[in-house]
Amino acid sequence: MTLACPAIDGVELLSAYRPGLSSVFASPSGTLLAEGAEAEVSGGVHGMLPDQVEAMLTGAGPGARAVVGAIPFAPDAPARLVLPRLLRRGTAPPAGAAVPTARPAPARAGGAPPCDDDGYLEAVARAVRDIRAGRYTKVVLARALRLAAPGFDPAPVVRALAAGASGSYTFGIDVGGGQTLFGASPELLVARRGRYAVAHPLAGSAPRSTDPAEDAHRAAALLSSAKDRHEHAFVSEAVADGLRPFCRALRVPVEPTLTATPTMWHLGSRITGEITDPDVSALRLATALHPTPAVCGSPPGAARRAIAELEPFDRGFYAGMVGWCDAAGDGEWAVTIRCATAGPEGLRVYAGAGIVTGSDPHAELTETTAKLGTMLAALGPADRALTTRGA
Template sequence: MTTVHHAPAGGVAEHAAPAPAAPAPAGPADASTPGPDHAAIGAASGLLGQYRAAADEAFFASPTRTLLTAGVHARVPQDGRPLPVRVAATLAEARRAGVERPLVVGAVAFDHDSRVELAVPERVRRAGALRDDPLIALPAPPAELIDWQVRPIPEPAAYGTGVAAVVERLRGGELSKVVLARTLELSADRPLDLPAILQRLGRRDPGGYTFAVPAGGGRTLIGASPELLLSRRGTAVLANPLAGSVPRSADLGEDVRRAAALLESPKDLHEHAVVVDAIRAALAPYCRTLDVPARPTVVRTAAMWHLATSITGELADPAVSALELATALHPTPAVCGTPTAVARRVIGEVEPFDRGLYTGMVGWGDADGDGEWVVTIRCAEADERTLRVYAGAGVVDRSRPEDELAETSAKFRTFLDAAGVSR
């Protein structure tokens, strides 16, 4: 039986991703636990600087660790078995083949039954968190002056029309929330320097989740997400949903006013509560205890304020992996809507593109079931000269098209600033 505790919460946090509240039992160091030698000054920022955007290389940084992997021992197959079963089998085979403490790293699509880009690497280098490395404060390489060609899909006016149409459906009772996204296709006049873009992403928000992983077909999924879907260490579970957002302001007084207004916004608090309730319901069957704060906090990134809730729990069955829990949660109303099946159908009808890996999950999981899986937002799929950047907004019956357009424009800025796109 799950015991659910409602703890009071409030205030401002730097980022939306605290470490799990309950420590894992003492034991030998494994793939999920950076050892003391990995906390050396410059270790985490050094791994960030050594990423080279090779087809078999992946980088992932979180508030607890930094990983740089190279080579591919095995890829997770795409077949009819559930994703956690496929991953567990791939890790077990790697362990039998002599891989010490194997893990998978990579990304899973929004429709996780349709596409996965997960692999067991041949080599894994580990360090502590970027935010704990003093050298992360050093400046990143400046953005190049590139002649960008930008094509919005859909056009801003068409996106607003789609939001208005969905609001009418919401008011008719068909569903209570849907997340509508749009994308920008950017073409450069020269090859892109993805390692430099990753440096700018990681150094701008070192307390978040920075990643660059192979996306198949010679493409790279690269971004800096503020949102943890789920982490597991031993029996300790953490989910940190974000829903309800407002752009930051360069004026300090206005910036504080926006954060305070977000904490009192009926529209945003409702949107956030829908997500928290869905995650509570999904985690409860797996957890012996579950702590859910009664009110969200506000957390900040370089570009946005977000409402956030840190949900912590203790697993009833330690055999349940982080990935199994993450797939039970995904997609949350924060990236899809509610009811989920209806929201998926509306997204398919209104959005004029395939989301692919956007709003899926990216991260790592090991053979012991530990892992960190992050919501794939503030990201782009990149190849040699092109970027496809994504942003979405939660639409409820109080939404206004101009507000959702402004929100997606602000969310684009995380990646556009890192890429040196001035529009």
């Protein structure tokens, strides 16, 4: 029987996280530590996944049980959602919290031969040509960086990210096969609390600067950028359209606002609404929205085909969603970005950028390099040249 413990200090839960034995999800609203597995669901996102999860949770008291896990980018790829034997809930980790940790061993280049920057530049250039030819209106192209790290323990990175990425959704999820998915996403796909739903899509980005004056200039430039506002509109409108069948009194901001992470500025829109049917769970809302144009493109079918043609790797859980849903239907699902996977074969770090008609290949390369920097800084790789290479 799954147990729900009284809320405790989120720092204590992060300290108790053990990759392979537990999963953790920390957000501005709280921290969950899932230990062991009583049951598991692994269907595709566009199949019967919500029905399977709701059936598994049937009979549990409101909030007493929850599934925790991750769902991949591809709709037919198996998810990894677990009903834990022990579910512990805690407070949100405060920014700058002193979480007991040890510095992870430095990662180094390894695995498959790296692709040079020219490969990504050409992929972006081709996407821009396709967009101008009318094949699609937006596509998100990602890079994956492979690092060798024998015996790497992601727990210290997860704890450091939770302490340093205020407002983000930090996670360390056992996805099976000895693999751990971990990171700190700035983007909330959707959350449900009682009768209310909230989504905070992000699209349109700029690297931050360590110089305060330059950083402020970059933020202002992003907010006024026609290209980035155009890109953001795709995502905001798609999320609103996805929520509309489930919500009344849907509130969609007319103008985006700035969202900051340690390495990036983003354009964001906080979309809220009241759920019409109380039986619609957070997971059902999330699967209805996934994937948004923020990680795929528009129209989604054509964008998926372009991603398959232009990206030289399988995304796996990158650009999927990660989070939890309880027996009452409440839950939180973040878009799986600013993340990495760790396993017997080493580490793989991911980052992507939205390509639209006004995209410049070199600017998109710079953007993905800055996004990779979030995880590379946490991992502490010895080879800093890795920040400009993909594999």
